[in-house]
Amino acid sequence: MAIVLLSGGLDSATCLALARREGFACVALSLRYGQRHAVELDAARAIATAAGVEHVVLDIDLATVGGSALTDAIEVPKHEDVADVAADIPVTYVPARNTVFLSLGLALAEVRGARDLFIGVNALDYSGYPDCRPAFLEAFQRLADLATRAGVDAAARGERWMTVHAPLLTLTKAEIVRLGAELGVDHAATVSCYDPAPDGACGRCDACLLRRRGFAEAGLVDPTRYAGEDPWATS
Amino acid sequence: MAIVLLSGGLDSATCLALARREGFACVALSLRYGQRHAVELDAARAIATAAGVEHVVLDIDLATVGGSALTDAIEVPKHEDVADVAADIPVTYVPARNTVFLSLGLALAEVRGARDLFIGVNALDYSGYPDCRPAFLEAFQRLADLATRAGVDAAARGERWMTVHAPLLTLTKAEIVRLGAELGVDHAATVSCYDPAPDGACGRCDACLLRRRGFAEAGLVDPTRYAGEDPWATS
Numbered sequence: 428m429a430i431v432l433l434s435g436g437l438d439s440a441t442c443l444a445l446a447r448r449e450g451f452a453c454v455a456l457s458l459r460y461g462q463r464h465a466v467e468l469d470a471a472r473a474i475a476t477a478a479g480v481e482h483v484v485l486d487i488d489l490a491t492v493g494g495s496a497l498t499d500a501i502e503v504p505k506h507e508d509v510a511d512v513a514a515d516i517p518v519t520y521v522p523a524r525n526t527v528f529l530s531l532g533l534a535l536a537e538v539r540g541a542r543d544l545f546i547g548v549n550a551l552d553y554s555g556y557p558d559c560r561p562a563f564l565e566a567f568q569r570l571a572d573l574a575t576r577a578g579v580d581a582a583a584r585g586e587r588w589m590t591v592h593a594p595l596l597t598l599t600k601a602e603i604v605r606l607g608a609e610l611g612v613d614h615a616a617t618v619s620c621y622d623p624a625p626d627g628a629c630g631r632c633d634a635c636l637l638r639r640r641g642f643a644e645a646g647l648v649d650p651t652r653y654a655g656e657d658p659w660a661t662s
Numbered sequence: 663m664a665i666v667l668l669s670g671g672l673d674s675a676t677c678l679a680l681a682r683r684e685g686f687a688c689v690a691l692s693l694r695y696g697q698r699h700a701v702e703l704d705a706a707r708a709i710a711t712a713a714g715v716e717h718v719v720l721d722i723d724l725a726t727v728g729g730s731a732l733t734d735a736i737e738v739p740k741h742e743d744v745a746d747v748a749a750d751i752p753v754t755y756v757p758a759r760n761t762v763f764l765s766l767g768l769a770l771a772e773v774r775g776a777r778d779l780f781i782g783v784n785a786l787d788y789s790g791y792p793d794c795r796p797a798f799l800e801a802f803q804r805l806a807d808l809a810t811r812a813g814v815d816a817a818a819r820g821e822r823w824m825t826v827h828a829p830l831l832t833l834t835k836a837e838i839v840r841l842g843a844e845l846g847v848d849h850a851a852t853v854s855c856y857d858p859a860p861d862g863a864c865g866r867c868d869a870c871l872l873r874r875r876g877f878a879e880a881g882l883v884d885p886t887r888y889a890g891e892d893p894w895a896t897s
Contacts, residue, residue, distance in 0.1 A: 487722040492766065494773030523769035526809040530765045531727065534758035538729030557814045566805040573798040574761040 429543035435470030442547030444610035461490030525558035600641025615650035664778035670705030677782030679845035696725030760793035835876025862887035
């Protein structure tokens with residue numbers, strides 16, 4: 428059995444589809460962490476339901492910690508072009524988010540007897556978040572077996588307990604889009620936007636711009652409805 | 663500035679007092695994680711207030727993850743004597759608890775600009791939890807600088823960002839009791855019991871038994887009120 432961290436975005440939905448194709452029985456884990464919009468969680472629920480996997484939603488109030496445009500009343504940066512996506516780590520960075528998210532995945536894995544943990548991070552077409560880098564994942568992998576009862580028990584048998592999988596780590600966004608299409612991911616159900624409006628995704632935050640470029644490079648239509656745009660002209 | 667993880671128990675209260683004696687401006691962090699009793703959090707609040715430090719309480723629903731007598735309706739084991747405290751990891755173990763707790767400490771440290779993180783874990787008189795061992799703390803220390811923007815920035819300057827302090831790691835419970843007394847910790851404000859009754863601590867869970875032995879060996883009176891015992895005869 429595998430725990431799959433599922434945010435409701437393109438990457439995590441593709442990651443779930445991959446884990447299933449590899450033959451894992453999956454439990455999807457989402458966090459209700461005080462993100463400013465609930466549409467992401469609705470997407471995660473729809474994706475898990477469509478995949479027929481159990482969906483665990485865990486409440487954690489990261490807004491108490493603060494420090495991110497995704498939980499605080501800080502403005503999400505917008506750009507006209509993907510070339511303007513900042514090389515620096517942006518204000519949408521949630522402090523230690525993936526460490527917290529993976530830790531909770533670890534806890535759930537231990538309780539459910541899972542020995543595999545999937546996270547859809549990506550080190551190429553991403554926003555420069557430190558906790559999406561290979562070195563971070565390796566350090567977490569090392570921590571996992573030391574942190575848990577299951578890890579201690581496995582070590583006593585000379586085994587590794589937990590394997591952290593990040594199968595999208597070195598893919599471009601275009602490759603992720605193509606892979607998702609191949610795996611039957613319902614792209615229309617996924618949400619990438621950091622700052623959605625009632626009538627659709629903003630189209631100008633880092634996540635929207637990277638997504639749009641990914642679909643364009645993959646030669647596929649992005650089924651996302653973007654605010655203020657004709658939904659039949661999004662390609 | 664330092665973030666101090668504060669559960670409301672003897673160890674974390676002593677840890678906070680130590681951090682303050684070392685000259686750190688401290689922010690105390692407690693988790694409302696679905697523990698079955700709120701008395702622990704009340705204790706943390708009282709300890710932080712008495713120390714005059716800011717107290718951040720973060721909600722996280724670890725009961726959703728399950729798997730522990732501290733969050734689920736699993737019976738807390740009781741013994742007549744401290745010698746019966748199991749060598750195995752007991753059901754009071756909360757899966758990946760310290761990993762989750764430290765991750766959140768890391769997030770708060772980054773937002774507040776703290777570069778020191780204190781945790782009152784102890785590898786001698788403890789309940790055999792895997793995430794109280796030195797190897798675990800070293801692995802977390804290594805992860806911390808890789809996991810955060812502040813860590814990346816510090817590395818670019820050739821510096822270490824975060825120092826994880828576990829100053830009680832190799833102390834006996836008696837030494838922690840004595841140290842606390844020396845530092846002016848109000849032992850009466852601390853709560854150790856895993857299963858408190860309305861009229862006091864149970865006196866027979868692992869935490870109570872280890873605490874009582876610690877006070878006895880330190881030659882100090884444990885001011886805890888134990889259920890069903892005459893509060894004036896607790897020594």
